[in-house]
Amino acid sequence: MSEVKKIATRESYGNALVELGKEHENLVVLDADLAEATKTGMFKKVFPERHIDCGIAESNMAGIAAGLSTTGKVPFMSTFAMFAAGRAFEQVRNSIGYPHLNVKIGATHAGLSVGEDGATHQCNEDIALMRVIPGMVVINPSDDIEAKAAVKAAYEYVGPVYLRFGRLAAPVINDRPDYKFEIGKGLTLREGKDLTIVATGLMVSESLAAAEMLAKDGIEAKVINIHTIKPLDEELIVAAAKETGKVVTVEEHSIIGGLGSAVCDCLSEKAPTKVLKIGVNDVYGESGPAKEVLHKYGLDAEGIYTKIKAFA
Known part of the structure; x- marks a missing residue:
């Protein structure tokens, strides 16, 4: 491979x-x-x-x-x-x-x-x-x-x-002929019926890897790439929430005020749904090799998988 x-x-x-x-x-x-x-x-x-x-x-x-x-x-x-x-x-x-x-x-x-x-x-x-x-x-x-x-x-x-x-x-995860970027429009990268993972930035690839791990446990996760956090693709997120019943947001950012907050603002008004926000939990980071820091804060595929498994 x-x-x-x-x-x-x-x-x-x-x-x-x-x-x-x-x-x-x-x-x-x-x-x-x-x-x-x-x-x-x-x-x-x-x-x-x-x-x-x-x-x-x-x-x-x-x-x-x-x-x-x-x-x-x-x-x-x-x-x-x-x-x-x-x-x-x-x-x-x-x-x-x-x-x-x-x-x-x-x-x-x-x-x-x-x-x-x-x-x-x-x-x-x-x-x-x-x-x-x-x-x-x-x-x-x-x-x-x-x-x-x-x-x-x-x-x-x-x-x-x-x-x-x-x-x-x-x-590089978007190397395909049908890829199209449009401000304010999210992209569904993986279909699933049990829950929806809404990710942004570096966390999109990690979320895709976590979804593969979840699939081995019989949990099929839809994965959505939200590259534009504002304006948010509310239509796509609401449809996914109604389809799967649970939503997980994943971001390399504080869980306060970022993607998770934007998604919760949207869903609380248009489609109340149980949401798990994965990100930086109201703490500062620390110095260390990037991959090790991400692992410690649960923002690699393994950490995302573990948190979603408990949520699902």
């Missing part, structure tokens, strides 16, 4: 920017002294005149991006999720969100899988922070193919978009 190809979605982000930059002269990229880590350095090599290093001044970068957008440019401001959503929150809210400007936020190194960088850099709150900003689109792609498609869709969308990317290489 051939080994599954793995690519970090931050790499996908860099590659997508280069390809889009060739097609669109109005695309500009801003970074906060992290171009090598965020992979926007790829864009800088090809289009140095359209890359702006704002230094370690993320809040200022948000203001610059806002200003550029009013001149007809489509700016992608890039830094770690902790700084994009955390440090620059006020400027993103007031300078980008409030006037509903056409700025794209490329946030890399999100979640526990930042690994050795530790709790200060493991941003498990960014989806919640960005979700609450009126009019902000929030996208968390699951693999290389989806990340590239998301960057293209973000460019084409007129308005603010938050794109969440990871440091850890993720298995």
